[in-house]
Amino acid sequence: MGVHDGxxxxxxxxxxxxxxxxxxxxxxxxxxxxxxHGRGDVNPLAHRLLDTFGSLAGVFDAxxxxxxxxxxxxxxxxxxxxxxxELSRRYMISRTESGEQLNNTAxxxxxxxxxxxxxxxxxxxLLCLNADYRVLAMKKLSEGDxxxxxxxxxxxxxxxxxxxxxxxxxxxxxxxxxxRPSKEDIDATMAVKKALAGVSIPLHDHIIVGNDSYLSxxxxxxxxx
Numbered sequence: 001m002g003v004h005d006g007x008x009x010x011x012x013x014x015x016x017x018x019x020x021x022x023x024x025x026x027x028x029x030x031x032x033x034x035x036x037h038g039r040g041d042v043n044p045l046a047h048r049l050l051d052t053f054g055s056l057a058g059v060f061d062a063x064x065x066x067x068x069x070x071x072x073x074x075x076x077x078x079x080x081x082x083x084x085x086e087l088s089r090r091y092m093i094s095r096t097e098s099g100e101q102l103n104n105t106a107x108x109x110x111x112x113x114x115x116x117x118x119x120x121x122x123x124x125x126l127l128c129l130n131a132d133y134r135v136l137a138m139k140k141l142s143e144g145d146x147x148x149x150x151x152x153x154x155x156x157x158x159x160x161x162x163x164x165x166x167x168x169x170x171x172x173x174x175x176x177x178x179x180r181p182s183k184e185d186i187d188a189t190m191a192v193k194k195a196l197a198g199v200s201i202p203l204h205d206h207i208i209v210g211n212d213s214y215l216s217x218x219x220x221x222x223x224x225x
Contacts, residue, residue, distance in 0.1 A: 011030065029045075036080055061120060101133045111127070115138060116171075122175060125141060157196065169204050176210065
């Protein structure tokens with residue numbers, strides 16, 4: 001066993017005993033990189049990643065092409081780095097799938113936030129609910145902001161009818177972190193509300209997620225006719 005093998009084993013044991021709270025950011029990356037670099041010292045690579053992208057979050061949020069420009073990062077390492085936030089998002093979604101009644105803004109807001117965790121691009125989702133405000137389906141409508149991509153009205157109505165929704169919630173994210181709705185957001189919301197009214201399905205809310213916060217257009221009084 002070489003000197004680096006001994007270091008790796010000590011790192012793994014420290015993780016098992018104390019979790020990541022006992023690790024500095026570069027050590028977190030080292031532990032991760034062990035899975036794609038079978039041998040050798042990955043400490044310099046971990047530091048290069050942090051120096052290049054500024055923080056642990058910056059590394060995980062970095063585009064694939066930018067990761068590949070860092071000396072020592074191959075396709076497998078770039079894929080593994082991108083996998084971390086995606087796995088975290090799926091984990092958070094899985095934890096919310098409990099059948100809980102989303103009968104108030106706080107519950108609905110926490111539920112939809114999970115779907116946007118670590119997303120760098122805007123996306124639009126439709127949440128279909130039954131009469132007890134329990135989730136029937138959460139369907140992605142489009143990628144891109146509401147203004148540029150638009151909300152596919154026909155798809156909204158199709159999903160709502162397919163899942164026999166008694167009510168729906170529209171949700172999308174602002175990666176900038178600013179949750180205030182734009183004019184395009186409000187116009188799209190009213191168009192969805194009008195289309196759903198034609199099939200007697202109410203739009204309960206449109207929730208805009210920004211980082212760790214969210215805004216409810218219903219609570220803001222923006223869904224009134």
